[in-house]
Amino acid sequence: MRKFIFTLAALAVMTTACTTKQQTTGIDLANLDTTVVPQNDFYQFACGGWMANNPLTPEYSRFGSFDKLGLNNLEQVNGLIQEIAEKNHPQGSIAQKIGDMYNMAMDTARRDQEGIEPVRQTLEEIKNISSRDELSRVLGAAMDFQLWAMYVDADAMNSSMNIMNEYQAGFSLGEKEYYIDEDEHTRSIRDAYVKYVEKMFSLFGFDNAAEKAQTILRLETRLAKAAYSNVELRDPQANYNKMSIAELQELVPQVDWKVYFEALGVELDSISIGQIPHLQEAGKMLAEEPLEDLKTLFSWQVIEGAASYLTTEIYMTSFDFYGKVLSGREEPSPLWKRAVGIVNGTLGEAVGQMYVKKYFPEENKARMLALVKNLQKALGIRIENLAWMSDETKAKALEKLNAITIKIGYPDTWRDYTALDINPEDTYYANLERAAKFEQDYSLSFLGKPVDKTKWYMTPQTVNAYYNPSSNEICFPAGILQYPFFDMAADDAFNYGAIGVVIGHEMTHGFDDQGCQFDKDGNMVNWWTAEDKAAFDARTKVMEEAFNKIEVAPGVHANGAFTLGENIADHGGLQVSYLAFTLNEEYKPEAERLQTRDGFTPAQRFFLAYANVWAGNIRPEEILNRTKSDPHSLGRWRVNGALPQINAWYEAWNVTEESPMYIKPEERVSIW
Ligand SMILES: [Zn+2]
Known part of the structure; x- marks a missing residue:
């Protein structure tokens, strides 16, 4: 079932936790490929070292910074679950449900014996x-x-x-x-x-x-x-x-x-x-x-x-098609990862509750909230200064911006799993069927009732974020509030370039080609004058055409119309976070602005931090698969497609007409 929320990325693996870097700039110089001129291929310059140091293993069709953090979270969650699964717990307790679900998922010998009997x-x-x-x-x-x-x-x-x-x-x-x-x-x-x-x-x-x-x-x-x-x-x-x-x-x-x-x-x-x-x-x-x-x-x-x-043979037959043919993967994920995925999928908030208790420092929430507020202010300033929009529409846009609900870390109230019966005397499949029925009953129980605005559409351990147009809310689960997105030990250039752009991305979804059709209360009501909407559409068309020109594989182009909302969100995220960063007290003194650390100015580090979020390797099959199925642009193009549209990037890196990435100022995208 598809829920219309707009996420930061489409993930293959649901996951979990973090690397604590003690560098004050947050930039890991080993991520760079300094044999490349940044103005010629910024993605390769910023991420080439990361790509060489993190080659694809047979298990993955794509592995990037995102997935690496996801893997870390998955390992942490696995540790939490394993501790529970090794012991006995009272029947009906959350620990019993998590432990039994995990142990059943791990028991391939039993499934091989049962064959197709469960279905x-x-x-x-x-x-x-x-x-x-x-x-x-x-x-x-x-x-x-x-x-x-x-x-x-x-x-x-x-x-x-x-x-x-x-x-x-x-x-x-x-x-x-x-x-x-x-x-x-x-x-x-x-x-x-x-x-x-x-x-x-x-x-x-x-x-x-x-x-x-x-x-x-x-x-x-x-x-x-x-x-x-x-x-x-x-x-x-x-x-x-x-x-x-x-x-x-x-x-x-x-x-x-x-x-x-x-x-x-x-x-x-x-x-x-x-x-x-x-x-x-x-x-x-x-x-x-x-x-x-x-x-x-x-x-x-x-x-x-x-x-x-069911059996290993059946699982592998399915993997041979979906994993190998469709995505180019060579091996399935190890069993423990699939088992954690199952527990995350069936008892996600119960796991999330344990996860945040152990791994999410409360102080992260305060710094994150301060960042979000600064971003909100910056987007407000940008809206006020838009030359192409009338005051009438601006007032509505600002109203919507200020009405955004912000969710950070984890929900205030946790989901109740009492009615979910997990019983290892039944087959694994029968338990999953019951879990699916429990989900369906839960969903149907809301029918005809007022919307519960406190509900979360992602678990806290998820490395992702979303904007929900019908509630005009942005949500940042604890899982993403870690390096390389967020680093309490790093300075503002890093945090604005990484998580700041993520925040701006989600906010901009409220104003992308879809989000702009919903008002401050999440109703699909037009709040635009006809002229302003026409001007907006003409501007998004420039974005669509810019991405249509990108060749993602020999003879295959990106789908500018399909990825439009995400590309607008990346563009807005960069513009808004950069403005918020430059309004920051730390950036204001000129001496600070010109001072380099690790060889880069604050503005340069902002863009390096952004690019590093999208560092990754991907198989040719997966490029074709995602071009058909993923509304987000590929990592390389979220950098090399997005940055040449940003004036501040030209200034920070002194990019001139000689650069193959250069786009004339009057031809650059300009929306939010
Ligand atoms: Zn998005």
């Missing part, structure tokens, strides 16, 4: 569907297969109330482009996918596996063709279609929605449909496709959903 009953139930009339009830009750997803979230037009939302689903490769693009690479992925589906059906004891694999490709392609592309999904208006259940019944008459929602266990009189063409196509498929083929698709979704939680 047999679910597959049997699908086999027993004897008529199309049963489908509305079956889909409403199903936990493991769907042609669309349902989730409860704030109403985009009435952000203080929760409603049911629908979202396109039902095609395993996730992005529609994988089903329709005709380039050689995508075709080879499709061929590998069909072979993978066939092998999995065989492993699960199905007859005619090859034929079934063709059926899966055909049905998923049908759904994918009707789905919105990643660019279309970025339009909040087009993806919000509130209607009564009677109207939904008329829109998609092939489903008996009363029966469907009864089986789901909810009562409702309205819903927001995300992608109408996809849902209509799904409805038609339910009426037109042979019942046996639909059952094959449902079975496939059960198989895919279970693949990581």
